[in-house]
Amino acid sequence: MIQLNNLSFGYSSKKLLYKDLNLNIQDGSIYGLLGKNGAGKSTLLKNMVGTLFPVEGSLLVNGMVPKSRKPSFLQTIYYIAEDVYVPALTIKQYQNLFAPFYPMFDGNSFYKYLNELEVSIDGKLNKLSFGQQKKFVIAFALACNTRVLLMDEPTNGLDIPSKAQFRKLIASVMNDDRIIIISTHQIRDLENMIDNIIIVDDGTLLLHASVADIAEKLCFKTVSEIPPGARVLYSEKMLRGTAVVMENAGEEDSALNLEQLFNGVTENPAMAKQIFSTN
Numbered sequence: 307m308i309q310l311n312n313l314s315f316g317y318s319s320k321k322l323l324y325k326d327l328n329l330n331i332q333d334g335s336i337y338g339l340l341g342k343n344g345a346g347k348s349t350l351l352k353n354m355v356g357t358l359f360p361v362e363g364s365l366l367v368n369g370m371v372p373k374s375r376k377p378s379f380l381q382t383i384y385y386i387a388e389d390v391y392v393p394a395l396t397i398k399q400y401q402n403l404f405a406p407f408y409p410m411f412d413g414n415s416f417y418k419y420l421n422e423l424e425v426s427i428d429g430k431l432n433k434l435s436f437g438q439q440k441k442f443v444i445a446f447a448l449a450c451n452t453r454v455l456l457m458d459e460p461t462n463g464l465d466i467p468s469k470a471q472f473r474k475l476i477a478s479v480m481n482d483d484r485i486i487i488i489s490t491h492q493i494r495d496l497e498n499m500i501d502n503i504i505i506v507d508d509g510t511l512l513l514h515a516s517v518a519d520i521a522e523k524l525c526f527k528t529v530s531e532i533p534p535g536a537r538v539l540y541s542e543k544m545l546r547g548t549a550v551v552m553e554n555a556g557e558e559d560s561a562l563n564l565e566q567l568f569n570g571v572t573e574n575p576a577m578a579k580q581i582f583s584t585n
């Protein structure tokens with residue numbers, strides 16, 4: 307579990323990015339962390355892994371304080387940064403050097419993931435293309451079997467088949483003890499994969515809800531006319547009618563559209579807050 311209690315963080319002491327942020331992230335879930343450019347997604351992940359520290363409040367990852375960066379903590383968490391860095395080593399040399407830091411590392415799975423992601427295992431890592439380097443890091447991170455896996459824009463640079471493979475791999479490694487958080491702008495890549503959504507904007511938590519909760523509270527559909535009295539979070543004129551995201555007044559089933567949800571929540575945060583605080 308990741309617990310943020312009244313967390314405040316700022317790159318400068320004069321200006322805080324996050325102020326009194328409260329958030330509980332549960333085991334056994336895949337979270338999509340969404341936000342506009344500069345919203346604070348990477349900053350939040352870096353606080354969780356302990357490379358940035360809260361100025362006030364507390365942050366616990368499975369009961370441990372990330373800031374301390376104790377080996378017992380570091381072996382339980384893996385953070386894939388947006389810009390991956392790989393040294394001039396072969397895959398085997400990299401594994402020999404870094405896998406020992408992760409007691410649960412599984413070498414067989416590592417080569418299976420590399421094979422499934424079609425990463426060549428010959429030659430030096432720094433000679434791979436950007437997308438191949440990214441896939442190598444994803445395979446390594448998954449093979450580490452850490453309880454917490456944080457990924458910043460993992461599908462950026464991946465080709466279309468690799469994105470599908472990535473989704474399959476994530477689903478296959480998930481279990482009840484694990485937390486996976488994926489920060490991305492490529493929200494279509496997350497569809498049907500995540501079970502919780504966190505949306506941040508300008509250091510504020512706009513939404514933290516499960517996909518089931520969203521499906522219960524919101525309805526996504528295309529209409530020829532917006533029904534009178536409907537509480538519309540988002541609307542967009544399409545070729546055939548208007549796509550709307552509105553409060554689910556009945557018990558209507560609809561397919562979640564992450565892009566429309568994101569636009570609705572960021573354009574209309576007050577209404578989103580009202581709709582989701584009616585528990």
Ligand SMILES: Nc1ncnc2c1ncn2[C@@H]1O[C@H](COP(=O)(O)OP(=O)(O)OP(=O)(O)O)[C@@H](O)[C@H]1O
Pocket residue numbers: 317323341342343344345346347348349350
């Ligand atoms: N090292 C830094 N020093 C000062 N300000 C920073 C630093 N890194 C990020 N910021 C600022 O903090 C804010 C949040 O940045 P962050 O990288 O967390 O956003 P993000 O949501 O990950 O953005 P993006 O989607 O563009 O990657 C931005 O205003 C950014 O300019």
